[in-house]
Amino acid sequence: MRRFSFFILLLLVTTKLLAVDTVETLQDGIKVHPKTGAAKTIEINVVNSQIIRVQASPENTIPQVTSLCVVPGLKPTVPFKVTKTTSFAQLSTKDITVKISLISGKISFTDKSGKVLLQEAKRTFSPLTVENDKGYTFQQVFSGTSGEAIYGLGQHQSDDFNYKHKSEDLFQYNTKVSVPFIISTKNYGILWDNYSQSKYGDPRDYKDLNQFSLFDKDGKEGALTATYTNKGSATIVRQESAIDYENLTTVKKFPVDFNFNNGSVVWEGSILSNNTDIYKFSLYYAGYTKVWLDGKLVVPERWRTSWNPNTFRFSFPLTKGKRTKIRLEWKPDGGVSYVGLKALSSSPIEKNGNISFWSEMGDKMDYYFVSGKNMDEVISGYRTLTGKASIMPKWAMGFWQSRERYKTQDELLNVVSEYRKRRIPLDNIVLDWSYWPENAWGSHQFDLKRFPDAKGMVDSVHKENTNIMISVWPKFYTTTAHFKQFNDKGWMYMQAVKDSIRDWIGSGYVGSFYDAYNPDAQKLFWKQMKDNLYVKGFDAWWMDASEPNIRDCTDMEYRKKLCGPTALGSSTKYFNAYALMNANAIYNGQREADNNKRVFLLTRSGFAGLQRYSTATWSGDIASRWEDLKAQIPAGLNFAMSGIPFWTMDIGGFCVEKRYGDSQLLFDKTGEENEDLKEWRELNLRWFQFGAFCPLFRSHGQFPYREIYNLAPEGHPVYKSLVYYDELRYRLMPYIYSLAGMAYHKDYTLMRSLAMDYTADQQTYGISDQFLFGSGLMVCPVYSYKARSREVYFPAGNRWYDFYSEKQIEGGQKLNIEAPLERIPLFVPAGTILPVGEVMQYSSEKKPDNIEIRVYKGKDGKFSLYEDEGNNYNYEKGAFSTIDFEYSNNKDILVINKRKGNFQGMLSNRTFRVVVIGKTNAAPKIVRYDGTKTIVRL
CATH class of the missing domain: 2.60.40.1760 (glycosyl hydrolase (family 31))
Structure with a gap:
C-alpha cells in the first residue's frame, strides 16, 4: 500500500x-x-x-x-x-x-x-x-x-x-x-x-448546381434547359449542368453565336437535393437578373453594369427527395456580361x-x-x-461635387462658378481620371489641349474658396517615364505586361501597377506625385483602383498572378493589404513635404489600420439602383464598426442604366420629364438625403450629370430638397466637426448602428436600414421608388423627437412614419444637446460666433463642442479647444463649462442661443459666453 x-x-x-x-x-x-x-x-x-x-x-x-x-x-x-x-x-x-x-x-x-x-x-x-x-x-x-x-x-x-x-x-x-x-x-x-x-x-467555396440531381424543363434528368434568344437570330436551346459564367475564362463557355448586346437567357428545370436542409445560394450577376424557386420570386430584378458584377446571397429550404423548380432569367447589359448561380449546404459553424x-x-x-x-x-x-484616426480637414466635412468626369478645365471651373452663383454650398470639386494624354496613364501630366494650365485651374478653384481633389492611380503605361523608373528597379508587377493585356482606353494600352509593398517604391510613387501634382496645389488625393484592380473580371488565381510577386512575398500571402501600403506612401510622403497641411486620401479599397493614414474609403462603382442604395446603409455601418470612421459612397450610384441616360437626353432636347427621369430624380434625391448624414458627403457618377442644378431645374421639388439638405449639412457643421474631433481624441465612431448606443435593446441588432449619425441624430433613409412613408423602430429606453416637427415619440415601438418626397425621417433622442450653426457657402466662410444650442428635454445630456484650426496638425500638439455642455433634466439647467484649451484664431467671446425642445412656450435664452463657466436656467 x-x-x-x-x-x-x-x-x-x-x-x-x-x-x-x-x-x-x-x-x-x-x-x-x-x-x-x-x-x-x-x-x-x-x-x-x-x-x-x-x-x-x-x-x-x-x-x-x-x-x-x-x-x-x-x-x-x-x-x-x-x-x-x-x-x-x-x-x-x-x-x-x-x-x-x-x-x-x-x-x-x-x-x-x-x-x-x-x-x-x-x-x-x-x-x-x-x-x-x-x-x-x-x-x-x-x-x-x-x-x-x-x-x-x-x-x-x-x-x-x-x-x-x-x-x-x-x-x-x-x-x-x-x-x-x-x-x-x-x-x-x-x-x-x-x-x-x-x-x-x-x-x-460555393458549388455548381450539379451538386444536385438536375432535371430539364420537360422533366428529363441530367441538366437544366438553357434557352438563348438573340434578336434577329435563331434561338439556341441546350442542356447545362451548371450556371457558371463568372469571369473572363468561364464566359467562353457561352454559345459562340450568342450576342450579348441583344440576347437573353432563361435557365429552367428542377433541382433535387439528397438532404433536407436550408441551402445558401450565391447569385453573381451583371445585367438584369431574376430568380424563382418553386414558383417564388426569391430574387426580384437586380442589375449591374456588364463590366462590374455583384454578388447577392439568399437562402432557400430544400427537401430530400422533392424536386424544386428553378428559373433564372438573365438579360446581359451589352458587351461581355457575367452570371452565375451556385449553392452550398448549411454549415455547422453558421448553425x-x-x-x-x-x-x-x-x-x-x-x-x-x-x-x-x-x-x-x-x-x-x-x-x-x-493607429489613431486622423482629424480630416474641416472642408472635407462639407459637400463634394464630382462626376465621371470633367473633361476640360473650363468644364470643372464652370461647375464651381455655378455653385457659387446659385449660392449652393460647396467645399470640394473632384477631378476624376483621364486628365492626362490618352497614351500616358501614370505620367501625371495633363493633356494640354483640355487642361492648358493646371496650376491656374487650381488657383482659380482656390479663389472661389473651394478645394480640389485629383484622381491618382498606382497604374502606369509601359510607354511612360514613370513606368520605366519603377521597372528599372524591379518595382512593377509585370505579369500584365508579359501577357500584353490592353485596357479599355482607345485601342487599348499595356500597363500595370507598381509594387506598393516595397518601401522604396512607395517613396518613388510619392516623389512622382509631388513633382508633378502636389506642386500645382492640389488639396487631396483620390486613390482609385487600389485593390489593386489590374484587370476586371478575371478569376482569382489570375488576379493573384497579376498582383505579384510582392517585395514581401507571394501575392497569395499578401493579397489584401495593397491599399494600406499605398496609403502609407502618400500620407508619410506629404507629411514629410509639408507637416502643416492635413493629408486627405480617398481610396477604393482598404484594410485594418487605414485610419492612421488620414484615409477614407468609398464604396466603389456601385449601381444607380434602389437595391444598391439600400445596400449602402449596412455596408457603411459595418465599415464604420470595423474601426475606420470615415466612409462615403457615390451619391446616386456610379454605373447608370441606359434608360436614365436616354431620359436625360430626351429632357435636354424636349424639356419633357418622362417616367424614367422622374425616377432618376427621386433616386438621386433619396440617396442625397441619406448621404447628407454620412461621415463624408459626396456626389459622383456617370452621366447623367450629378450637379444639383443638373439633377433638376430650380424651383423643382427635387432641386429645393437637394439644396435644403446641403444647407442643413452646413448648419450641422459644429456638430459634425465635433464628431470628427472625437474620432481622434476619443476613438469615436461617427456612423453608428443603433446597437452601439442601445445595446440593451436587442430589437436594434438586426436593423440595417436606420443608423445614428453621432448619438444625437437617428437617420432613416428611404430606398423605394414612390415610397412616401417607411417603418421606423424607436429604440427602447428613450423618448424621440421628430427633427422637423419636434413631435415626441416613446421608444420601444415600431411605427409607420410619413416620408414625403422632400424629407426623410430624422429623429433626435431626448437628452441630446445639438449645436446648429448658420448656413454657409463653404465650411470656413463664417466664424462660429452665433450657434444655436438645441436641448432636447426628457433626459440628462452632454455634448462637447470641439474646435481647432481646421487645416493643420497643431491639434496633435494640443492646439484645440473644447466647451462641455451638461444638461440636467430634473433641474432644467444647462451648464456651459469653462472652455478648455486654445488655438490660434480661437473665438474669445461668442453668443449661444439656447433653445429648449419639448417645453411649451420656452423662449430662447441668449448667452454671451467668454470662456468661463456659465449656468443657464431653462
Missing part, C-alpha cells in the same frame, strides 16, 4: 514538472507547448488590460514577422498574473482572464466577473508553398456567445448586416473592401492579423452561431482579442492596435 502511494506521488510530481516545462513566462505573457492539438507553440501576449494577442504555430517556435496593420512598439504597461495547474495555465489582467489548456491548447477569455466572452473550439494548420514562399493555410473556430450580434468585416454589397450565423469572403475588389475585424454586442472584438484571402464563417476565421496563407496564426465596457471601447482598443 505504501509502495502504491509512493508511485502515485511520483506520478503527480512528474506530471507537475512536465506541466511546468510546457509553460514559459515571458516579459509580456506566456508561451505554451500543448501536448496535443494543431499548434505546437502558442504565445499569449498582454497588450494592455483589455487587449490580448494570441500567436500559434505548428512549429516549435513562433515566426517573428512585422505586422502591416498593427503599429509597432506596443509594450505592456499593465501588471498581469500567471498561474498554472497540471492542466491549465492562466493569465490575468485587471479586466481579462485568459485560460489555456496545456493538453489541447484551446483558449478561453473571461471578464473580471468570470463570465466567458469567447473560447476557442478548433484550430487547424495545413502547409502551403506558393512559388518560393512557404507558409500555412489555417482556421480558427470560436464558440460564439448566444444572443450576440456580430458586425464589421469591412464593406460588402450583399445587403448583409449582422454576421451572426452568416459568412463572408474576405478579399478586395471594386465595391468590396475586406477588413478582418469583428465586434460583438457582448463588447469584445477580434482583429485577425493576416493579409491573404480569408473567410469569415463557413470556409467552403451553431460560431465564429471562424480561415486564411489561405500565413507564416503563423495571429489574432488579437479586444474587450471593453461597451462597443466604443472595443473600437478604441482596435485603434490602440492599428
Whole structure:
C-alpha cells in the first residue's frame, strides 16, 4: 500500500514538472507547448488590460514577422498574473482572464466577473508553398456567445448586416473592401492579423448546381434547359449542368453565336437535393437578373453594369427527395456580361452561431482579442492596435461635387462658378481620371489641349474658396517615364505586361501597377506625385483602383498572378493589404513635404489600420439602383464598426442604366420629364438625403450629370430638397466637426448602428436600414421608388423627437412614419444637446460666433463642442479647444463649462442661443459666453 502511494506521488510530481516545462513566462505573457492539438507553440501576449494577442504555430517556435496593420512598439504597461495547474495555465489582467489548456491548447477569455466572452473550439494548420514562399493555410473556430450580434468585416454589397450565423469572403475588389475585424454586442472584438484571402464563417467555396440531381424543363434528368434568344437570330436551346459564367475564362463557355448586346437567357428545370436542409445560394450577376424557386420570386430584378458584377446571397429550404423548380432569367447589359448561380449546404459553424476565421496563407496564426465596457471601447482598443484616426480637414466635412468626369478645365471651373452663383454650398470639386494624354496613364501630366494650365485651374478653384481633389492611380503605361523608373528597379508587377493585356482606353494600352509593398517604391510613387501634382496645389488625393484592380473580371488565381510577386512575398500571402501600403506612401510622403497641411486620401479599397493614414474609403462603382442604395446603409455601418470612421459612397450610384441616360437626353432636347427621369430624380434625391448624414458627403457618377442644378431645374421639388439638405449639412457643421474631433481624441465612431448606443435593446441588432449619425441624430433613409412613408423602430429606453416637427415619440415601438418626397425621417433622442450653426457657402466662410444650442428635454445630456484650426496638425500638439455642455433634466439647467484649451484664431467671446425642445412656450435664452463657466436656467 505504501509502495502504491509512493508511485502515485511520483506520478503527480512528474506530471507537475512536465506541466511546468510546457509553460514559459515571458516579459509580456506566456508561451505554451500543448501536448496535443494543431499548434505546437502558442504565445499569449498582454497588450494592455483589455487587449490580448494570441500567436500559434505548428512549429516549435513562433515566426517573428512585422505586422502591416498593427503599429509597432506596443509594450505592456499593465501588471498581469500567471498561474498554472497540471492542466491549465492562466493569465490575468485587471479586466481579462485568459485560460489555456496545456493538453489541447484551446483558449478561453473571461471578464473580471468570470463570465466567458469567447473560447476557442478548433484550430487547424495545413502547409502551403506558393512559388518560393512557404507558409500555412489555417482556421480558427470560436464558440460564439448566444444572443450576440456580430458586425464589421469591412464593406460588402450583399445587403448583409449582422454576421451572426452568416459568412463572408474576405478579399478586395471594386465595391468590396475586406477588413478582418469583428465586434460583438457582448463588447469584445477580434482583429485577425493576416493579409491573404480569408473567410469569415463557413470556409467552403460555393458549388455548381450539379451538386444536385438536375432535371430539364420537360422533366428529363441530367441538366437544366438553357434557352438563348438573340434578336434577329435563331434561338439556341441546350442542356447545362451548371450556371457558371463568372469571369473572363468561364464566359467562353457561352454559345459562340450568342450576342450579348441583344440576347437573353432563361435557365429552367428542377433541382433535387439528397438532404433536407436550408441551402445558401450565391447569385453573381451583371445585367438584369431574376430568380424563382418553386414558383417564388426569391430574387426580384437586380442589375449591374456588364463590366462590374455583384454578388447577392439568399437562402432557400430544400427537401430530400422533392424536386424544386428553378428559373433564372438573365438579360446581359451589352458587351461581355457575367452570371452565375451556385449553392452550398448549411454549415455547422453558421448553425451553431460560431465564429471562424480561415486564411489561405500565413507564416503563423495571429489574432488579437479586444474587450471593453461597451462597443466604443472595443473600437478604441482596435485603434490602440492599428493607429489613431486622423482629424480630416474641416472642408472635407462639407459637400463634394464630382462626376465621371470633367473633361476640360473650363468644364470643372464652370461647375464651381455655378455653385457659387446659385449660392449652393460647396467645399470640394473632384477631378476624376483621364486628365492626362490618352497614351500616358501614370505620367501625371495633363493633356494640354483640355487642361492648358493646371496650376491656374487650381488657383482659380482656390479663389472661389473651394478645394480640389485629383484622381491618382498606382497604374502606369509601359510607354511612360514613370513606368520605366519603377521597372528599372524591379518595382512593377509585370505579369500584365508579359501577357500584353490592353485596357479599355482607345485601342487599348499595356500597363500595370507598381509594387506598393516595397518601401522604396512607395517613396518613388510619392516623389512622382509631388513633382508633378502636389506642386500645382492640389488639396487631396483620390486613390482609385487600389485593390489593386489590374484587370476586371478575371478569376482569382489570375488576379493573384497579376498582383505579384510582392517585395514581401507571394501575392497569395499578401493579397489584401495593397491599399494600406499605398496609403502609407502618400500620407508619410506629404507629411514629410509639408507637416502643416492635413493629408486627405480617398481610396477604393482598404484594410485594418487605414485610419492612421488620414484615409477614407468609398464604396466603389456601385449601381444607380434602389437595391444598391439600400445596400449602402449596412455596408457603411459595418465599415464604420470595423474601426475606420470615415466612409462615403457615390451619391446616386456610379454605373447608370441606359434608360436614365436616354431620359436625360430626351429632357435636354424636349424639356419633357418622362417616367424614367422622374425616377432618376427621386433616386438621386433619396440617396442625397441619406448621404447628407454620412461621415463624408459626396456626389459622383456617370452621366447623367450629378450637379444639383443638373439633377433638376430650380424651383423643382427635387432641386429645393437637394439644396435644403446641403444647407442643413452646413448648419450641422459644429456638430459634425465635433464628431470628427472625437474620432481622434476619443476613438469615436461617427456612423453608428443603433446597437452601439442601445445595446440593451436587442430589437436594434438586426436593423440595417436606420443608423445614428453621432448619438444625437437617428437617420432613416428611404430606398423605394414612390415610397412616401417607411417603418421606423424607436429604440427602447428613450423618448424621440421628430427633427422637423419636434413631435415626441416613446421608444420601444415600431411605427409607420410619413416620408414625403422632400424629407426623410430624422429623429433626435431626448437628452441630446445639438449645436446648429448658420448656413454657409463653404465650411470656413463664417466664424462660429452665433450657434444655436438645441436641448432636447426628457433626459440628462452632454455634448462637447470641439474646435481647432481646421487645416493643420497643431491639434496633435494640443492646439484645440473644447466647451462641455451638461444638461440636467430634473433641474432644467444647462451648464456651459469653462472652455478648455486654445488655438490660434480661437473665438474669445461668442453668443449661444439656447433653445429648449419639448417645453411649451420656452423662449430662447441668449448667452454671451467668454470662456468661463456659465449656468443657464431653462
